[in-house]
Structure formats: C-alpha cells, structure tokens
Amino acid sequence: MAGQLTGQRAFITGGASGIGAEMARRFSAEGATVVVADVNDTLGKEVAASVSGTYVHLDVTSATAWDEVFVKDNNFDIVCLNAGVSTYTNVVGDPEPFPLSRLTNDMFERISSINIDGVVFGARAIIPHMCNRKSGHILVTASLAGIIPIGPDPIYGLTKHAMVGFVKSLGQTLEPHGVCISALCPGFVDTPLVSPLARIFAESFSLGVLPVDIAGDLAMRALSERINGSQWVVSAGFPIAQYEHKDPFAG
Numbered sequence: 001m002a003g004q005l006t007g008q009r010a011f012i013t014g015g016a017s018g019i020g021a022e023m024a025r026r027f028s029a030e031g032a033t034v035v036v037a038d039v040n041d042t043l044g045k046e047v048a049a050s051v052s053g054t055y056v057h058l059d060v061t062s063a064t065a066w067d068e069v070f071v072k073d074n075n076f077d078i079v080c081l082n083a084g085v086s087t088y089t090n091v092v093g094d095p096e097p098f099p100l101s102r103l104t105n106d107m108f109e110r111i112s113s114i115n116i117d118g119v120v121f122g123a124r125a126i127i128p129h130m131c132n133r134k135s136g137h138i139l140v141t142a143s144l145a146g147i148i149p150i151g152p153d154p155i156y157g158l159t160k161h162a163m164v165g166f167v168k169s170l171g172q173t174l175e176p177h178g179v180c181i182s183a184l185c186p187g188f189v190d191t192p193l194v195s196p197l198a199r200i201f202a203e204s205f206s207l208g209v210l211p212v213d214i215a216g217d218l219a220m221r222a223l224s225e226r227i228n229g230s231q232w233v234v235s236a237g238f239p240i241a242q243y244e245h246k247d248p249f250a251g
C-alpha cells in the first residue's frame, strides 16, 4: 500500500537522534527518501542506513556549509529544520540566587547559533529552490516552549519563541510562492535532550514525557494540513492540535 509520502524527498537536520531520527523513520515508512544531516556522524550514518537513506555531515551553525549543501542536490519536498539544544544539561531551575547567573557567553552563543542561526540559514538556503519549483514544505521544530513560558530555561524559551515568530511571519511571505512553512511545538518528548532531572520537571509541569513516535504523528499532521505559518502543539495527555494565536486587534 502506498504511503502518504510516496515519491517525496526529505532533508532532516538533527536527524541522528530523537525527534529528527523519528521523523526519518516515519517519513521513510510513508514512502519518502530521506537525507539525514547532523554533526554526529556515527549515529547519523546508522539512522540513515536504517531507513535506506543517505547521510550528510552538516553543522547547522555554519552559513558556509548551508551555502554549499543544496548546490548539487536541492530537490526536496520536505526540509525539517530540527537540530536544537537546551541551554543547560538539566532543565530544573537555576540553583544560583540570581536568574541567568549561570549563563556564560559561550553557552548563550551555542544555543543561539544552533537554535536560531541554524534555522535561519537553512530556510535561506532552501527557499529559493522551493520557490523556483513552487512547491515544498519546511517544518521547523520549535517547542511548546515557543508558545508558553519555560521558567527553568528562559534562553531556550527565547530561541523557541523566535522560531514561532519566524514561522508565522515567513508563512505570509511564502504563501504566494506555493511553499509552506509550519512549526512543530511539542511538550516534553522522550529523547536524549530530556535529562533525568528534566523528566522530574516534566512530571510537575505536564502529565509527563511523550513517547518519541508522537514526533512522527505531529510532523505528518502538519504536512497533511499544510497551513502556512501554523503551529502544531501536543503535550502529554492532550491531542495534537493547531495553536491559534489570538490577534489582540482583530474585531
């Protein structure tokens, strides 16, 4: 039986682990051909091999690398700008008396360059090719932390709110070109990003941590609905839904 993505090609950053690897597995099961892009060559090659796809080493923070990656091969129906990190290993609040006092310049630079630069450079690199073909869908893995507060890691919240704003705004820009962009905004998902201490926070914050296969369901929902600039939320105990921002000036 043909899958929903038969004949399509997908490119996934951060595809070596967690949510990216799950999207690789799900898209492949739906009939797509997958390119896994990551800095973890060992895991990335394993995931790519497991889905009969290919692996490319790509550091998403490098504008030069992005300039080169789509020069020869840019015929992608789906590009997932998914690679991302948290500021701290353990997301359970800062033990120091003053918020942000543990944040070093290097930590801030690291998370900003991966979570923000990595998405902006990727979108800039693929959009001209998608616009030329008047087709394609970019999925940005933001987070529920791009919609609601995440007190223990405000910098993570900053980067993910930035992604939601980017997707909402770019959606309007891309609409006349036949290209779609959507944000995936899951709550806690069972991946290596979520440390044991973060799991304790997750239990108090929500109904817990979702199994990783929810990431495939979330991505497939965003792809099938194809609503430009949309945000797709899910959290333990709650179904997948489109989050609709209320315009304060709408009558």
Ligand SMILES: NC(=O)c1ccc[n+]([C@@H]2O[C@H](COP(=O)([O-])OP(=O)(O)OC[C@H]3O[C@@H](n4cnc5c(N)ncnc54)[C@H](O)[C@@H]3O)[C@@H](O)[C@H]2O)c1
Pocket: 013, 014, 015, 016, 017, 018, 019, 020, 037, 038, 039, 040, 058, 059, 060, 061, 082, 083, 084, 085, 086, 114, 141, 142, 143, 144, 185, 186, 187, 188, 189, 190, 191, 192, 193, 194
């Ligand atoms: N796990 C969660 O609870 C959760 C919830 C909401 C959103 N997210 C987001 O989902 C995305 C994926 O996270 P995950 O939970 O699967 O984490 P993960 O740690 O399992 O995977 C992240 C992947 O990104 C890769 N990566 C890191 N820096 C990179 C770089 N400079 N260039 C290329 N690849 C790089 C890592 O090697 C890894 O394979 C992130 O953007 C994260 O913020 C995660």
